[in-house]
Amino acid sequence: MNVPRALGRIAPRGGHRLSGHASGLSTRACVCRSAGLIALTSLLLSSLVPSAGAAPDAGDSSGQGETPAPVQILDLTTASGQATEVGQSGLDDVQTSAGEEAGSADAASVSAAPVLGASAAVLALTQTTGAAGAPAASILPAATDPQADATLLTDPLEVDRFFVAGFTWAGGADLPEGVRIYLRVRENGAWSPWYLNEAADAGRDDRATSATGEFVTGGADAIQASVVGSSLPAGLKLALVPSRPQGEEVLDADDLTTTQAAPTPVIEETAASQPQGAQVEPAATAPSVSPAWGTQPAAVPAAVSVAAPAVAPAATTANGLPVAVTTRAEWGAKASYMSWDPEYASAGHVVVHHTAGTNSYSAGQSASIVRGIYYYHAVVLDWGDIGYNFLVDKFGTVFEGRSGSVAAPAGTMSIGAHARGVNTGTMGISMMGDYSTVSPSDAQLSAVGKMAGWFLKRAGISDVTGWAGLHVWTTERYQAGSTISMPRILGHRDVGYTTCPGNVGYSKLGAIRAIAKAQGSTPQGGSSSAPSTVSQDHPGAAALRSALGANGWIGPATSGVQASTKGGV
Structure with a gap:
């Protein structure tokens, strides 16, 4: 049903068509454009900064x-x-x-x-x-x-x-x-x-x-x-x-x-056709192109498909979580939008993202944004669920994303849809907002680092600032079947053709790793028992199995990096 609008309508354009604009593009691009922007600059810059210190407004996080x-x-x-x-x-x-x-x-040219x-x-x-x-x-x-x-x-x-x-x-x-x-x-x-x-x-x-x-x-x-x-x-x-x-x-x-x-x-942000090292924290460097493993990867992410455990109705610290996490039940994930059951896989890397968009939201609006991302991913894009395992707003509030992420057994994570090619074997955590030109808040960085440290420590990884092999399942930046040496905590741009998590967000990976390292030295409790029903599976399992070589990998056994030809690399 169409919702009527209160004011004027778009006026008919009287036969105006796209082809009528082609010849005028270069002329329009060269004429003098509005010169009143300087006065707006300080206001715009201040509006981009994610002010996490603002008092959270009241809001119904479930949207009811x-x-x-x-x-x-x-x-x-x-x-x-x-x-x-x-x-x-x-x-x-x-x-x-x-x-x-x-x-x-023209008239002003004589002045x-x-x-x-x-x-x-x-x-x-x-x-x-x-x-x-x-x-x-x-x-x-x-x-x-x-x-x-x-x-x-x-x-x-x-x-x-x-x-x-x-x-x-x-x-x-x-x-x-x-x-x-x-x-x-x-x-x-x-x-x-x-x-x-x-x-x-x-x-x-x-x-x-x-x-x-x-x-x-x-x-x-x-x-x-x-x-x-x-x-x-x-x-x-x-x-x-x-x-x-x-x-x-x-x-x-x-x-x-x-x-x-x-x-x-x-x-504007320079397109990241190659992974960029952080200028402040040298640890955020490009992936190694030298072989880090033998002729066959040392660890294969073993995917298993299981029924989703029931989630708690409120923020939880189950499984030894270092911060309270707002569960799907609390932020109001509508069950009818989900058509992708959780699938767990061995995982030992964390991929950091940002969502893009404005940074103007309030604390009371964060759950609305998460519900919106859920619908966009699950229904509009037909993924069947939200792609990120966790999301963190600028106030440091953590939201469970992909179903089963909070309940994942130690050393595993529910396979998401956050970084094509390396969804299996990673935990995807997204900072809500755009961090191309401004920094994530301290509260946001702290929560991301603590969640990364919690996840990696439960996987038995002592050096969370180190590097390890990561298997590529689908060709994006790197060829399917490759095993690439990557930091345990990396940015999305390291494995994809994207500027995510923004230039400034990417420069903060060193700080996130330091927080994760400190979290890794903190005792944590929580159950690490595995789900009771286990069967070998993987997203697109039939297609993947048909492509497997005799060595069990997609294509020939490989070591080091095989860059794909996609995106001009």
Whole structure:
């Protein structure tokens, strides 16, 4: 059922089509762009910092006090890859604005030079190195203007309140070459910067994912989407997930209200085509390319499929957990959305992630975000469950993600969908927020480090800051069948084509390892008994078994790193 909007609608564009914009892209990209951004910079920078010291607001963490609402779906391109009316609604405004600004620039050319040149009018917030090598946000001209350079651009659109957004498309997991998707949102009356939404380098090992990763908000009520590139992905959709999702609602142009949005900067981060070492903590280095094992891996993650143990109805410290963990029952995981039973495997590595999105959420909104990520992963992306084993908000609150993660026997973890290729053999823990240009809070880093130390200590690993072999099950950055030498605690970008967990987040891996090491020296109790029902299995087991060689591995026995050809490596 369509929910009526209160104000004006998107005006019909009178035969306006995407092809009519192609010749004007380069002209629009060169005209003078809004020069009023400098005044916004300090405000925007302060809004990006995750202020964990704020008093938590009251909130119903299970979501039972909130009214269920449909997931809003915006169709942005057709099945043939043409922009829809919604998808091209903002392009006319950009052309009109560009013409007006160009005329103003011509008239002003006889006067004194402006303070900002055309190339400096659109700003980017990027991560650089400050004093003593500390990561710091800098303000530079943006390489891409999501409005002036757009092939697809919506109007700024009012929508019902949502906490998680994500883009999906038809066809392969990779976007067309050179295509970049941007999103900005309005929270509490203020527009966020433009954020680049990466194609997801996560998902189950038995299927491809044609989508971006989740984008979290502090309860946004308006959006503007942009696609930059020479072609558009077919069937592009934007999903907006509320606190208590129930059903889905496709919004047509007549259902949407346009609003006003001042120019905002772009969050830019160098694509991590190669793993980057942290500038502050030297321990966060690239994976070794020298053979660390013999001709066959020393330890094979042995997957087992078991029934999910019952979870506690409230935050728990079972299994010797070093911090209280908000269980699935407490944050309100809806059982009907889950179709992927827990599968346990031997595991001895921790992969650190961030969710991307804004850092504006309150403590009372964290559970809403987790429920939104759960729906996006389990239903929209059809994974059947949330991909992360654990999530940590900026206040240091830990949430159980993948079913069975809290109850996992010592030395094992419920196989997730957080890092394709190495979902088996790892625990995935995600810091909620975007840590490209700002640092995770101390409370967040402490909780991540303690959870990593708890997990590795239970696995009998004494050197949590060391390196060990990690088997690759599905080709992403590295070839399936390889065993790569990786730090026990690593970043997602070390094993995938992604900037996750952000440049600043990645630079904090050394601090996380130090916290994990300290946690590893702390006595911990808890049961380590194994589940009673055990059978050999693995995600996509039939497909994997058909690919196994005589040595029991996918392809020939190997040692060291075999980089894949995917992503240009």
